[in-house]
Amino acid sequence: MQLRIVILPDGRFGLYSEDGGFAEGAQALAEVLATLGAAGIEPIEVGRVEQHRHEDQSIREEIRHAH
Amino acid sequence: MPCNAVAMVTARVGDPTLLASLEPAQRLEVLRAYLAAAYPDLQLDIQSEGARCLIRLGTLRLALEADGRLTLSGNAYDSREQQILAELPAALAELLRRACGLALQERIRQTLAGCYVLLEEQQVGESLVLRIEC
Numbered sequence: 001m002q003l004r005i006v007i008l009p010d011g012r013f014g015l016y017s018e019d020g021g022f023a024e025g026a027q028a029l030a031e032v033l034a035t036l037g038a039a040g041i042e043p044i045e046v047g048r049v050e051q052h053r054h055e056d057q058s059i060r061e062e063i064r065h066a067h
Numbered sequence: 068m069p070c071n072a073v074a075m076v077t078a079r080v081g082d083p084t085l086l087a088s089l090e091p092a093q094r095l096e097v098l099r100a101y102l103a104a105a106y107p108d109l110q111l112d113i114q115s116e117g118a119r120c121l122i123r124l125g126t127l128r129l130a131l132e133a134d135g136r137l138t139l140s141g142n143a144y145d146s147r148e149q150q151i152l153a154e155l156p157a158a159l160a161e162l163l164r165r166a167c168g169l170a171l172q173e174r175i176r177q178t179l180a181g182c183y184v185l186l187e188e189q190q191v192g193e194s195l196v197l198r199i200e201c
Contacts, residue, residue, distance in 0.1 A: 001200070001201050002186065002198060002199070002200055002201075003198070003199050003201055004196065004197070004198050005175070005179065005196070005197045005198075005199065006194055006195075006196050007171070007172045007175055007176075007194060007195045007196075007197070008168075008193070008194050009165060009168035009169065009172070009193040009194065010164075010168055011077060011078045011167075011168060011171055012075065012076065012077050012078075013075075013076050013078065013175065014073065014074070014075050014076070015072075015073070015074045015075075015076065016071060016072075016073050017071045017072040017073075018071065018198070019071075022071070022072050025071055025072030026072040026074075028072070028201045029072055029074045031201065032179070032183075032199075032201065033074075033076065035178065035179070035182050035183075036078075036175060036178055036179075039174070039178040041078055041171070041174060041175060041178065042078070043076045043077060043078050044077055044078065045076070045077040046074060046075075046076050046077075047074055047075035047076065048074075049072050049073065049074045050072070050073050050074070051071070051072065051073075052071045052072075052073045
């Protein structure tokens with residue numbers, strides 16, 4: 001599974017799974033956070049892991065499945 | 068239907084813990100670069116004493132503590148020195164906050180690169196974007 005991490009200079013960072021389903025993506029994010037925590041990078045706030053889907057994703061999926 | 072997972076995280080940056088975690092040489096270099104650029108006409112000397120940085124800027128004798136506090140040894144007599152003292156605390160706080168932010172980016176990059184396959188790394192403005200394979 002591929003993850004994208006965007007680290008802002010003010011200490012905030014975002015984790016985004018780029019493939020797979022929500023459940024395995026959420027698990028991968030949790031593992032990365034645990035890895036960072038073990039390295040002493042302790043988050044002071046973790047937002048709820050959310051699902052994200054582009055507005056046209058269902059259409060793109062249908063088109064892909066149709067082919 | 069596939070759905071991506073997204074999490075937003077806030078880590079400590081610019082606090083005494085991370086400030087102290089900056090390498091002493093890195094702290095000195097950041098200070099030296101900033102002060103030399105801001106006050107090119109003043110003689111500058113910076114040394115570390117434990118967790119503190121001792122700064123000689125012109126006739127001013129300053130100490131930057133590990134928690135970011137700036138203290139003055141002696142007095143500021145003329146208007147230039149008083150102006151420098153008025154502007155330095157906020158400027159140094161911002162400078163160190165940014166330095167800590169960059170240090171945090173590097174710590175995250177090194178940690179992830181040591182545990183996962185780093186597929187892509189890109190600097191976008193002041194933000195660092197990584198793509199990893201888990």
